Amino acid sequence: MARRPLVMGNWKLNGSKAFTKQLVEGLKAELKEVKGCDVAIAPPVMYLAEAEAALTGQSVIALGSQNVDLKQSGAFTGDISTEMLKDFGAKYIIIGHSERRQYHKESDEFVAQKFGALKEAGLVPVLCIGETEQENEEGKTQEVCQRQIDAVLNTLGVEAFNGAIIAYEPIWAIGTGKSATPEQAQAIHKSIRDHIAAKSQAVADQVIIQYGGSVNDSNAADLFTQPDIDGALVGGASLKADAFAVIVKAAEKAKS
Numbered sequence: 001m002a003r004r005p006l007v008m009g010n011w012k013l014n015g016s017k018a019f020t021k022q023l024v025e026g027l028k029a030e031l032k033e034v035k036g037c038d039v040a041i042a043p044p045v046m047y048l049a050e051a052e053a054a055l056t057g058q059s060v061i062a063l064g065s066q067n068v069d070l071k072q073s074g075a076f077t078g079d080i081s082t083e084m085l086k087d088f089g090a091k092y093i094i095i096g097h098s099e100r101r102q103y104h105k106e107s108d109e110f111v112a113q114k115f116g117a118l119k120e121a122g123l124v125p126v127l128c129i130g131e132t133e134q135e136n137e138e139g140k141t142q143e144v145c146q147r148q149i150d151a152v153l154n155t156l157g158v159e160a161f162n163g164a165i166i167a168y169e170p171i172w173a174i175g176t177g178k179s180a181t182p183e184q185a186q187a188i189h190k191s192i193r194d195h196i197a198a199k200s201q202a203v204a205d206q207v208i209i210q211y212g213g214s215v216n217d218s219n220a221a222d223l224f225t226q227p228d229i230d231g232a233l234v235g236g237a238s239l240k241a242d243a244f245a246v247i248v249k250a251a252e253k254a255k256s
C-alpha cells in the first residue's frame with residue numbers, strides 16, 4: 001500500500017527568534033515545489049509563534065512540537081497543553097523521544113497517556129521508540145520496540161494508530177553520525193508493522209513509520225528505498241535548510 005511519506009525536523013534545544021525566522025524562510029524557498037511528501041518542523045515551543053507567523057500563506061510545511069503535557073489548565077507550573085499547541089497551529093507532536101525518556105524519566109505508560117491526550121485533542125502523535133546500544137548488542141531491539149508500542153496498544157487499542165506516526169530511533173544512532181543501515185532499519189520497521197498487523201492489518205498498512213538517527217543529505221535516499229521506511233525524523237540536519245530539503249526531496253522521489 002502506498003503511504004505518503006512524512007519528513008519532520010526535530011530542532012531540539014536549538015535556535016532563537018531570529019534563527020527560527022531565517023530557517024523557516026530558507027525552508028519555504030527550498031521546499032515550495034514539493035508535492036509528494038508531507039513536511040513538518042518542530043521548533044522549540046518558545047518559538048512556535050515565530051514559526052507560525054513565518055509559515056503563514058504556504059501549505060507545504062506543517063508545524064509541530066517536541067513535547068506536550070497532560071493537563072489542560074490550572075496549577076501545573078511549566079506545563080504545555082494540547083490546546084495551547086493547537087492555538088499555534090501545531091499538528092504533529094513528538095512524544096516519547098529517547099531524550100525525554102532518559103533525562104525526564106518518562107515511562108512507557110506516561111508516554112501512552114500523552115498519546116491518548118493528543119488523539120483526544122485531534123493532534124497527530126509522533127511516537128518515538130528505540131533501543132539503547134546495549135539492548136541492541138543483547139539482541140533486544142524488537143522486544144524493546146514492542147514493549148514501547150504495547151503501552152499504547154494495550155491501553156488505547158490498535159485503532160489509536162490510525163493517522164498516527166511511529167518514529168523508530170535507535171538511541172545509538174542519534175547524534176552519533178552512525179545511522180542504522182537501510183537493511184537494519186527496514187528489518188525493524190517491518191517487525192513493528194507486523195506487530196501492529198497482528199491486531200489490525202488495515203491499521204498497520206496505513207501507519208507511517210519514520211526512521212530517525214543521523215539521517216542526513218547523503219544517506220537519506222538509500223534509507224527511503226526500503227519499503228517500510230516511510231520518512232524520517234531528522235535532528236541535526238533539520239537545522240540547515242539545504243540539507244533538510246535534500247532529505248525531503250529524496251523521500252518524495254523514492255515514494256512517488
Ligand SMILES: O=C(CO)COP(=O)(O)O
Nearest residue numbers: 010174175213214235236
Ligand atoms: O533524535 C533525532 C530526531 O528526533 C535524531 O537526531 P539526529 O538526526 O541529530 O541524529
